[in-house]
Amino acid sequence: MADAVPSPSNHMENCVQIDRRSLLGAGVAAAATNILSTRTAGAGSDRSIALASPVVTGAATVDAQGCVAYPDTIVRAGPAFVFAGTSSGEFKNIMISVPGVSPWGTCVQDGKGGWTCTMDLSSVRSGPLNCRVMAWYDDWIEKSVDLDFTLLIDNPGVTRADPPVPAPAAGMTPILIDDFDAMPDDSRWAFGERPDGSQWGSDAHFTTKDGDLAEVFQTPMPSVLRIRAVYDPNFKDPQGWGRKWRSGMLCTAHADGRPPVAAFRRGYVEMRAILPLGKGMWPSMWAFQLGPNERGMKSNPGTEIDPLEGYCQTPDPGKYALSSGAIEWTSAGKTGEVDGPRFKKNFDATSDWHVYGAAVDETSMVVYVDGVVTQTIRLPKSTSADKFFWMFDNTLGGGWPVTVPPARYTDMWIDYIRIYSAD
Known part of the structure; x- marks a missing residue:
């Protein structure tokens, strides 16, 4: 449905009005209309990416991208913080985006479906840290599998x-x-x-x-x-x-x-x-x-x-x-x-x-x-x-x-x- 919208900005303005009428008015009709626009990401791709360390996450695929399941494990930040993961299918480039540290942390692939990336997280504040793994497969920067997860950071030196x-x-x-x-x-x-x-x-x-x-x-x-x-x-x-x-x-x-x-x-x-x-x-x-x-x-x-x-x-x-x-x-x-x-x-x-x-x-x-x-x-x-x-x-x-x-x-x-x- 989103692809049929000619103007995102106009669509947004229209949605605000539509929604606010539903808040105090016909909630049943509004909810029924909105449910039709909910799309569950599919599966079946032969390419996937997952995190194995410092926590184990679910996997993202071409057809099921975004937030993957992650555990509520508090991890200690440091100057040589290692991310490690697994992949299936061929990826030309894998990078990690860590807010406040690097938008393009390059991962090293071992050729056997494993990858690692070491970053300095010593300046990261304690609290939740939303990260993204980006694995490009058709072009270096065009088509990718994106995996989003949250790290719960403990850093006593930065609060x-x-x-x-x-x-x-x-x-x-x-x-x-x-x-x-x-x-x-x-x-x-x-x-x-x-x-x-x-x-x-x-x-x-x-x-x-x-x-x-x-x-x-x-x-x-x-x-x-x-x-x-x-x-x-x-x-x-x-x-x-x-x-x-x-x-x-x-x-x-x-x-x-x-x-x-x-x-x-x-x-x-x-x-x-x-x-x-x-x-x-x-x-x-x-x-x-x-x-x-x-x-x-x-x-x-x-x-x-x-x-x-x-x-x-x-x-x-x-x-x-x-x-x-x-x-x-x-x-x-x-x-x-x-x-x-x-x-x-x-x-x-x-x-x-x-x-x-x-x-x-x-x-x-x-x-x-x-x-x-x-x-x-x-x-x-x-x-x-x-x-x-x-x-x-x-x-x-x-x-x-x-x-x-x-x-x-x-x-x-x-x-x-x-x-x-x-x-």
């Missing part, structure tokens, strides 16, 4: 310092600070549901507190949260929408009548994250207004603000489009006044940590990436004094075609979330 209070939050009151030193729990977060108890209209079913949260939320190393979107062809969608993905969403407002954990009308929110790599990924940091007495959801009208909607159009680093906007929702899920979407295109959101922030006041939202203003969004004139609750999720689709990677999962990483109120 992240505690972040200071963000400049846009100066003078504000912190109302939620989570460094994910422990798994998120029900006392600090709501999971999966809207404050009215229903689901959002995306291609992934968000797991709720009554489901298997450990499948979609993990802390495989200290102070790092992983939200994993899992593809399961046998999944029975509880909503009957035909979805085959499960994933996680953190929400600051509960559906059981408890007051929100963190909500503001004026304030600042910030997330440090590595976004998921894969065609059709759609991670988000966004907010909607609470209903009367800070319960449920505001309607007729209610305002949605989206400082970050990430669209991964192709399964390649550097191809993310970051979308920001504000939408007025009227009755029956229809849109009124809209500002956006506005895009920051060709952004590498998957190779390293980035800080995404949003400052909200009475009339506007200022969007930040790594401390730099990227967008200023006008709020709808109808935006009331009701507070915004916040959501952070790893989902996919939204009108985009989705390719299922060999691992049948894709990961989003969060270092911290901080929410400040100026109310």
Whole structure:
């Protein structure tokens, strides 16, 4: 379906509108349409590539490329770090891309289906490190088998310092600070549901507190949260929408009548994250207004603000489009006044940590990436004094075609979330 789209940029803008109508409107129809665009990568190629050390991964082939299965093994970085792997079929050139170290680390092939590459990883920070093996077979740089995997790096000499209070939050009151030193729990977060108890209209079913949260939320190393979107062809969608993905969403407002954990009308929110790599990924940091007495959801009208909607159009680093906007929702899920979407295109959101922030006041939202203003969004004139609750999720689709990677999962990483109120 993607090949039939004449203009990627126009397609993206259309998808934003299509998807947002489905969020509060006809979720069933939208989900059914999106499921048709999900394509599982096939198999059968005689060429494959796999990693054997420092961890053992699954294999990528010509017809099944991208994220392969990898173990949650923490490895120590050093000046002579050795990658080793196996291959089948003839490859003219094999290279490894390691963010912050080298985009083109040359591998030595032994002529017997083995290969190695030695790199200096002594400067790599502790945390997840998304790497790619590229094995070219038809030309030196044209046709390749790409294998994506994540290393969990332990490097005591290079760690992240505690972040200071963000400049846009100066003078504000912190109302939620989570460094994910422990798994998120029900006392600090709501999971999966809207404050009215229903689901959002995306291609992934968000797991709720009554489901298997450990499948979609993990802390495989200290102070790092992983939200994993899992593809399961046998999944029975509880909503009957035909979805085959499960994933996680953190929400600051509960559906059981408890007051929100963190909500503001004026304030600042910030997330440090590595976004998921894969065609059709759609991670988000966004907010909607609470209903009367800070319960449920505001309607007729209610305002949605989206400082970050990430669209991964192709399964390649550097191809993310970051979308920001504000939408007025009227009755029956229809849109009124809209500002956006506005895009920051060709952004590498998957190779390293980035800080995404949003400052909200009475009339506007200022969007930040790594401390730099990227967008200023006008709020709808109808935006009331009701507070915004916040959501952070790893989902996919939204009108985009989705390719299922060999691992049948894709990961989003969060270092911290901080929410400040100026109310």
